Amino acid sequence: MTTKNSPVAALRVQARNIASLLKAAERGDKIDARYAEKIAAARAKGAFKVGIAMDDKIVIVEIPWATIRETSEPALVEYILNLMRERTADQ
Numbered sequence: 295m296t297t298k299n300s301p302v303a304a305l306r307v308q309a310r311n312i313a314s315l316l317k318a319a320e321r322g323d324k325i326d327a328r329y330a331e332k333i334a335a336a337r338a339k340g341a342f343k344v345g346i347a348m349d350d351k352i353v354i355v356e357i358p359w360a361t362i363r364e365t366s367e368p369a370l371v372e373y374i375l376n377l378m379r380e381r382t383a384d385q
Contacts (some may be wrong), residue, residue, distance in 0.1 A: 295349040298380050306371065310347065313370035316342060320362050345382050346378060353377050
């Protein structure tokens, strides 16, 4: 488990995994069966919502599919990383 004060590299790995999954789902790539059903339901709702369990909190991320489609994977990584670190984009 990680906290907002964990090494940035460890947090970035977690954020990268989430962003990669989102972009793969948006492209229509084959998704791990553990996630495929929930991602299909999220697509039907128009937004993806996930909880990131950390030692000191749970971060809830909700992103509309239109935003996922229009946003680059590196930008999604930074957005998720900032949420995990409790930072705004300008910090």
